[in-house]
Amino acid sequence: MTLLESYTSDQTAQVQRALSAWFPAGTHPGGFGWESATDQLPSAVCVARDGQGRVVGWAGLADGEGRIECGPDDASSAAVLADWLVENAGGTKVSVPVYHARPLVRGALTARGFTDDANAGAIAGLVHPAGDVDVDVPDGYRIRAMDPDEDAARVQAHRRAWKPARMPYPEEIRSGIDPEDESRFTEQAFSVMKRTWLYDRELDLVIEAPDRSLAGCCTVWFDPETGWAEIEPLGIVPDHRRHGLATALALETCRLVAARGGHTVFINSAPLPYYPAPWETYLRAGFSPLDRGTHLTTGTA
Structure with missing residues (x-):
């Protein structure tokens, strides 16, 4: 029944x-x-x-x-x-x-x-084996877990990375976006997210820029019962894009998941014609397409 x-x-x-x-x-x-x-x-x-x-x-x-x-x-x-x-x-x-x-x-x-x-x-989707991969972090940048007292800065980094008008969409898409639109991610949403099963602050990664600001962020949801981890979401602040930071975060995830006994990192992405950047970035990083249905x-x- x-x-x-x-x-x-x-x-x-x-x-x-x-x-x-x-x-x-x-x-x-x-x-x-x-x-x-x-x-x-x-x-x-x-x-x-x-x-x-x-x-x-x-x-x-x-x-x-x-x-x-x-x-x-x-x-x-x-x-x-x-x-x-x-x-x-x-x-x-x-x-x-x-x-x-x-x-x-x-x-x-x-x-x-x-x-x-x-x-x-x-x-579709993308997968990469967890393992001790080479992670090329640009000079002056540092990947680390977010600090316990860093909630506000972490939320603002996400909001800057995901502001609709500054997303790397093709021009025909960006031209139709209201410049005043903002990301839906808020401190309240982050508070709820942190109480969710599988959330682990040690796997809520940030990239610290040379000026100590946050240049990007990436949440890794690792399921120890299956060995699968998902990256959701990953974003880079516009002023710090095109330095390979998204690739560095994704590959650092593979290293951290392996250290916890996991076997595969998954990204829920697809080759979208109006937003090709994520798919292309992760393919260059060594992720492989996954045909799911x-x-x-x-x-x-």
């Missing part, structure tokens, strides 16, 4: 622990924690539980984008979550990522009228 309930932030750790058992055929538990802390989950989210009250799946829907995740052999949850998605979509067009290792989710969706969406692109779609536009 699968029972559904509305998602609340109090359930975040329970969902994360379920996701830990399913990764890499799904969202990394650290990535889910980041989405929850920063209000980036879909606007409508439900959680599936079995008869013993254990989280066995979840689904979300917002602006024509759906998500369904459950265990690989859980036909009941796949069907119930697919029904929830169809009902909440109300006949509108919905695109859903389906991982290769989740044929039951694919089957549940196709039985309800979903078909392959050739225009949506693959579910495809998209299914249904409904009318």
Whole structure:
């Protein structure tokens, strides 16, 4: 028996622990924690539980984008979550990522009228083995864990790195961005994030610039139960870009994860035509593409 309930932030750790058992055929538990802390989950989210009250799946829907995740052999949850998605979509067009290792989710969706969406692109990602790699940090810069009393500076570094108008988008994208727009990351969001399962201040990395300011930041979510770590997010302050700092942070992550017994670092990125910089940067750093699945779609536009 699968029972559904509305998602609340109090359930975040329970969902994360379920996701830990399913990764890499799904969202990394650290990535889910980041989405929850920063209000980036879909606007409508439900959680599936079995008869013993254990989280066995979840689904979300917002602006024509759906998500369904459950265990690989859980036909009941796949069907119930697919029904929830169809009902909440109300006949509108919905695109859903389906991982290769989740044929039951694919089957549940196709039985309800979903078909392959050739225009949506693959579910991608990037991976790098954890290990003692060479990390080339430019002269005068230093990678370290953030200090306990550095919250405000850490948040401001993120906000400067992710200010929409200063992102390295192509000109046709940047020209449509309001210069006054700001990152959604706040001290309140950071406070929530720090209480999330898998958050570790020693793996919340910053780059200290020659003038002692913070030139960039990178949160590493390491799951010791699986050995997988996810980088989410990583950003470089605009004045310090093009010095190889993003590459240095990513490779330092590989070293730190290996030291903790992990085996792989994952980045939830895709080769987006409107934002090619991250994908290209991590490929140059030695990360390899990961083909995770495809998209299914249904409904009318």
